[in-house]
Amino acid sequence: DHHVLALADQHLTPHVTEIIDHRPIDKSQWGYNEDTRTTIERVGSCATLVAQRIKDLSALFAKDEVNKGTRHDEEMVLFLEAVLAPADHDAE
Known part of the structure; x- marks a missing residue:
């Protein structure tokens, strides 16, 4: 639900395989692998995308x-x- 990881979790960035989020992409915090599957769409709730x-x-x-x-x-x-x-x- 949050494609920007908390500071304490940023060490996990290389291990993220999929992102589902309903917020706009923050490219300044984007450090994911190129093959990370993403579903990012502006909707009211991330549960809608799930x-x-x-x-x-x-x-x-x-x-x-x-x-x-x-x-x-x-x-x-x-x-x-x-x-x-x-x-x-x-x-x-």
């Missing part, structure tokens, strides 16, 4: 073009669907 990533991944699970899906794949899709399903507040 949810989009989960949605995109769940679509990949469902897209079984070469018939390689396993029971484990199916279990994870069902798990994500259960976690992401809207709560049924009327059931209480």
